[in-house]
Amino acid sequence: MSKIALENHAIVIPGDILAEGNVRYGEGIIKRGDYYYSTVVGLFQDKGDFIQVKSLKGKYVPRSGDLVIGKIIEVGLTNWIIDIGSPYFAVLLANNATEKKFDPVKDDARRIFNVGDIILTKIVSFDRTRDPQVITNERGLGKLRGGRIIEIEAAHIPRVIGKKGTMINMVKRLTRTQIITGQNGRIWIQGKKKEDELKAIESIKKIELEAHTQGLTDRIRDMLSENNNNEIR
Amino acid sequence: MAGDGTVQLIDEKGKRLDGRNFDELRPISIKIGVLENADGSAEIRMGNNIIIAAVYGPRELHPKHRALPDRALIQCFYRMSTFSVNDRKSPAPSRREKEISMIISNALTSVVFTEKYPRTTIDVYLQVLQADGGTRCASLTAASVALADAGIPMRGLIASVAGGLINDKVVLDLYDIEDQKGSGDVPLGYCPVLDEISLVQLDGVFTLEQFEECLKLSIKGATEIYDIQKKALQDKYAAIRADVSVDAKETKKEVKPKEEPKAEIKEESQAVKEEPKEAIKVAPKPEIKAKPKEEPKTEVKEEPQAVKEEPKEAVKVAPKPEIKAKPKEEPKAEVKEEPQPEIKDEKEAK
Numbered sequence: 001m002s003k004i005a006l007e008n009h010a011i012v013i014p015g016d017i018l019a020e021g022n023v024r025y026g027e028g029i030i031k032r033g034d035y036y037y038s039t040v041v042g043l044f045q046d047k048g049d050f051i052q053v054k055s056l057k058g059k060y061v062p063r064s065g066d067l068v069i070g071k072i073i074e075v076g077l078t079n080w081i082i083d084i085g086s087p088y089f090a091v092l093l094a095n096n097a098t099e100k101k102f103d104p105v106k107d108d109a110r111r112i113f114n115v116g117d118i119i120l121t122k123i124v125s126f127d128r129t130r131d132p133q134v135i136t137n138e139r140g141l142g143k144l145r146g147g148r149i150i151e152i153e154a155a156h157i158p159r160v161i162g163k164k165g166t167m168i169n170m171v172k173r174l175t176r177t178q179i180i181t182g183q184n185g186r187i188w189i190q191g192k193k194k195e196d197e198l199k200a201i202e203s204i205k206k207i208e209l210e211a212h213t214q215g216l217t218d219r220i221r222d223m224l225s226e227n228n229n230n231e232i233r
Numbered sequence: 234m235a236g237d238g239t240v241q242l243i244d245e246k247g248k249r250l251d252g253r254n255f256d257e258l259r260p261i262s263i264k265i266g267v268l269e270n271a272d273g274s275a276e277i278r279m280g281n282n283i284i285i286a287a288v289y290g291p292r293e294l295h296p297k298h299r300a301l302p303d304r305a306l307i308q309c310f311y312r313m314s315t316f317s318v319n320d321r322k323s324p325a326p327s328r329r330e331k332e333i334s335m336i337i338s339n340a341l342t343s344v345v346f347t348e349k350y351p352r353t354t355i356d357v358y359l360q361v362l363q364a365d366g367g368t369r370c371a372s373l374t375a376a377s378v379a380l381a382d383a384g385i386p387m388r389g390l391i392a393s394v395a396g397g398l399i400n401d402k403v404v405l406d407l408y409d410i411e412d413q414k415g416s417g418d419v420p421l422g423y424c425p426v427l428d429e430i431s432l433v434q435l436d437g438v439f440t441l442e443q444f445e446e447c448l449k450l451s452i453k454g455a456t457e458i459y460d461i462q463k464k465a466l467q468d469k470y471a472a473i474r475a476d477v478s479v480d481a482k483e484t485k486k487e488v489k490p491k492e493e494p495k496a497e498i499k500e501e502s503q504a505v506k507e508e509p510k511e512a513i514k515v516a517p518k519p520e521i522k523a524k525p526k527e528e529p530k531t532e533v534k535e536e537p538q539a540v541k542e543e544p545k546e547a548v549k550v551a552p553k554p555e556i557k558a559k560p561k562e563e564p565k566a567e568v569k570e571e572p573q574p575e576i577k578d579e580k581e582a583k
Contacts, residue, residue: 011467011470011471013381013390013463013466013467014344014381014386014387014388014389014390014426015387015388015389015390015424015425015426015427028386030388037388037389037426039346039386039387039388040381040384040385040386040387041381041382041384041466041470055384056384056470057272057273057382057383057384058383058384058385059272059290059291059292059384087290087291087292087293087350087353088293088352088353089293128351129351155384209473210473210477212470212473212474213473213474213477213478219477
């Protein structure tokens with residue numbers, strides 16, 4: 001028999017007892033004896049036969065398959081070191097950078113990506129014993145030109161995207177901007193007008209701040225459509 | 234050694250010089266997220282102490298050769314501001330500051346899942362803005378809250394408070410004068426969730442009975458502090474929730490479900506308050522809430538017995554397995570000469 005001790009969506013802190021007995025459990029939880037304890041400050045989620053604690057803060061931990069926005073901090077002869085906002089720097093090898101084969105004698109790594117460039121990359125491997133490896137030779141990946149970058153808590157990215165992208169598509173539509181969300185908490189925004197970009201940034205910041213509340217999509221929609229009405233007047 | 238014990242620190246009414254009872258803590262307040270640029274931060278005010286804790290990381294460690302291959306390194310930097318004490322403190326890190334930095338980082342290492350972030354460092358900066366005795370305990374309390382605020386996975390929070398001996402009476406939470414003129418103090422770091430002691434030091438001469446009483450009193454005090462830590466962390470997010478449900482123009486249907494969770498959180502925190510008491514009795518086997526509000530009363534009475542056993546062993550056998558974090562400190566309890574250089578520093582600092 002199992003017993004859940006808390007209500008769904010309760011805010012828990014490290015060491016809080018969540019449940020007793022036998023439950024399937026996910027991230028943010030450890031089992032000691034018969035009890036399940038929270039390990040982070042977060043939102044308790046009770047999905048019937050499965051419990052987990054969604055952290056509300058914390059550094060991004062790389063996972064293979066994630067799309068992340070990184071900044072080149074070092075250029076080697078055949079590789080780049082990239083800051084992806086995690087505790088570990090990512091490595092991009094020249095062979096994974098472009099579709100063409102890279103010849104260190106003829107080609108100059110700096111011509112492809114230079115220090116300070118912002119790139120959209122995909123993580124292909126990470127196991128904590130070695131630094132994460134990223135690639136840019138797939139469709140849609142590579143240097144990001146123009147636009148703005150904002151940084152939010154990586155833990156809140158799923159909330160910004162919403163279920164099947166509802167939230168982010170709504171923000172894109174109502175602010176008429178292009179938005180790329182990196183799993184590491186960096187978001188790239190480009191619009192035709194500066195006001196549009198600022199409006200998108202404002203709504204994303206609001207999503208971040210109120211990520212642990214309910215009915216957020218409606219509030220954001222109200223906020224953005226209100227702005228639109230003001231403009232027409 | 235601390236003072237010679239000749240200074241009268243207890244008045245005729247049986248109160249301490251600042252008007253507190255023997256088992257009374259100073260007023261404590263903890264604020265979370267006071268620094269914008271740190272990954273996690275906390276400010277603690279404990280009586281006249283003001284300390285800011287900032288946590289950065291986990292992040293890359295430089296120089297790289299100091300990184301541990303299998304876990305994160307926790308680096309603490311305890312610093313007293315030059316203006317934090319009556320006589321200007323020299324800004325150079327003193328022996329005392331290095332010692333406190335070390336004991337705090339060791340205590341924190343015992344509760345953080347360092348193995349989740351190998352090859353990295355977690356930096357904890359503790360800046361004492363105003364000192365009034367017991368800063369190492371207040372710093373540890375603030376540091377563990379700041380770590381939780383940074384989203385770092387932990388087994389539980391550490392609450393810390395000192396017990397001491399003044400005029401042959403065991404008292405809780407020494408302040409400046411009691412620290413200097415009293416005849417001994419025992420800083421304690423305690424994790425109520427695990428029922429584990431992660432820091433004990435001892436300075437002065439205690440009888441076995443006095444030490445046991447002191448430890449018991451400090452554990453009780455630390456449990457009180459733990460409730461304040463817990464509330465501070467929860468309030469940060471509960472406040473945003475409350476704001477949202479008030480100012481957003483929403484239908485009543487939506488507002489209602491939002492208020493319910495708040496009420497429930499209060500119930501939970503009450504229920505959880507009871508746990509630590511039980512936890513002291515039988516190691517880490519707290520019961521799950523629902524009813525326990527009535528039960529604890531009977532159980533609390535057994536508390537003293539259970540606690541008495543602990544210190545006895547702690548004094549007799551030096552490397553006690555239960556005191557996981559800091560076996561290194563314990564020798565201090567036995568070797569009375571050792572603390573001397575440290576105390577001199579303490580006096581200088583003050």
